[in-house]
Amino acid sequence: MHVGQESRATILVVDDQPFELAALERSLGSLDLHIIKAQSGEEALQYLEDQEFALVLMDVRMPGMDGFEAARLIREHAPNRRVPLIFLSGARREEAVIVRGYASGAVDYLSKPVEPDALRAKVRVFVDLFHEREALRRQEQTLSQRERQVLERQRRQAEEALLESQRTLSMLMGNLPGMVFRCRPDWSLDFASEGCQALTGYAASDFASSPSLWTSLMAPEDVERIVQEAKQAFVEGRLVTAVYRILRRDAQPRWMWARSAGVFSPEGELRFIEGFMTDITEAKAAESERDRLLVGLREAVRQRDEFLAVASHELKTPLTSLSLRVQVMRKEVDAQPRGDPKERLHKHLDAAGAQLGRLASLVDSLLDTTRIISGRLSLRREQGVNLAGIVRAVASGFETQAMRVGSPLEIDAPVRVLGHWDALRLEQVVTNLLSNALKFGAGRAVQLWVEERGEWARLRVSDQGIGMDEDVRARLFGRFERGVSDRHYGGLGLGLFITRQVVEAMGGQVLVQSEPGQGATFTVELPRLPPAGESEGALDEH
Incomplete structure (x- = not known):
């Protein structure tokens, strides 16, 4: 009708x-x-x-x-x-x-x-x-x-x-904590819910009497951007999500989040745009503060790593000079006639040499850490590197320390287990694992096994010491992490971190099995051949 x-x-x-x-x-x-x-x-x-x-x-x-x-x-x-x-x-x-x-x-x-x-x-x-x-x-x-x-x-x-x-x-x-709206295809506001008063400072009647009021609150570039985004979204049948600023009636700038959809006639003509918007100013402020803190944190990390690199190099120079002087002193003492004074000097030189070696090891760990962080850890693969020989050589160097702590070394290894590896880095891995086992071995025997398994080589270092729980195992290979307090065991907490990085750089993996009071077993698995396309002697950047 x-x-x-x-x-x-x-x-x-x-x-x-x-x-x-x-x-x-x-x-x-x-x-x-x-x-x-x-x-x-x-x-x-x-x-x-x-x-x-x-x-x-x-x-x-x-x-x-x-x-x-x-x-x-x-x-x-x-x-x-x-x-x-x-x-x-x-x-x-x-x-x-x-x-x-x-x-x-x-x-x-x-x-x-x-x-x-x-x-x-x-x-x-x-x-x-x-x-x-x-x-x-x-x-x-x-x-x-x-x-x-x-x-x-x-x-x-x-x-x-x-x-x-x-x-x-x-x-x-x-x-609703915001405003429901309807506008015409030219973006002039046709309807606004009562939430517009809290959102903009204007009443719904203000928008009814002045349809273009809303776009006048926005920056012109935002209006143009949203119009283009909406046209594209409507063509693709999508909702439009927009974030932009408006100027409230009290002249306060506020951030808006809006989502809207086009309403079309049966002939496909755009009739209205309907949606919802809300104030996200506090969320944007929190996001900006988070970004600012993140930039500051990155800068602090960069400065810390730069300091570690500079400090490591600065420490290395006097240590090298002091090590050479101790060697000269040792030669001069050796040239003197034998006697009690010479024996006492030898003991002092041995103690000084051990401390120099420890300091040099700590500095080398810092240098390796800075190289790893900056992506400059280098490997030089050599053909025919004997893992079994390296294990025996490193163990020989630890015999005095093993006797002093009451942890005899037991080695089970064939004559040769050959592979394409970086010999110096492999020696560093064995040294870190054996040093760790003697430190936490509680005066009991330490076992080293080396075996060849097809295209892979396996090294296991096992102690019978204090062991560790699941929480310690989960973070053990992190940088500056220690399983126990450094008051009793010392160290920078870098040895296992460097070990994992070196092993993974050579294409292998390092695993740990341990329970509190039952010791720990570290297993290193390494491919005996380099990855396809990598030649011996090549310098790999990681």
């Missing part, structure tokens, strides 16, 4: 203040309505008994029977009438008032002073619903009783679903 053929809808406006009734009548003047005015709840009930209304607009606060009581009586005495009721009140969105209003049978709630545009929009919805209901009633007159019952049930279900949807939508939009 065309609009021109529909009868005028009648609405009832209830308010005890004549000027409020006049204001509501003016606001609704542009709609083709028959408006009946009542100044009390009792008068409203009398009108409702006599005629049908498309909608009731009722003030909550009235002397005598207030709006809540009138709504309750309407629902009790005319349960089948189902006339929609919108409450009006000067209270500012008080939750208790809203909840009580919905419980009394209201379908919506408007605060005074009522925005004319919002009032007309809501009234138009229920007037349209009334006309549809009237059209259905006229159709029902031509149907049988059973058909009318079925249609009546369906109509009630549809009305209840519509009213429930209206209430749910109103509550959701009123409590």
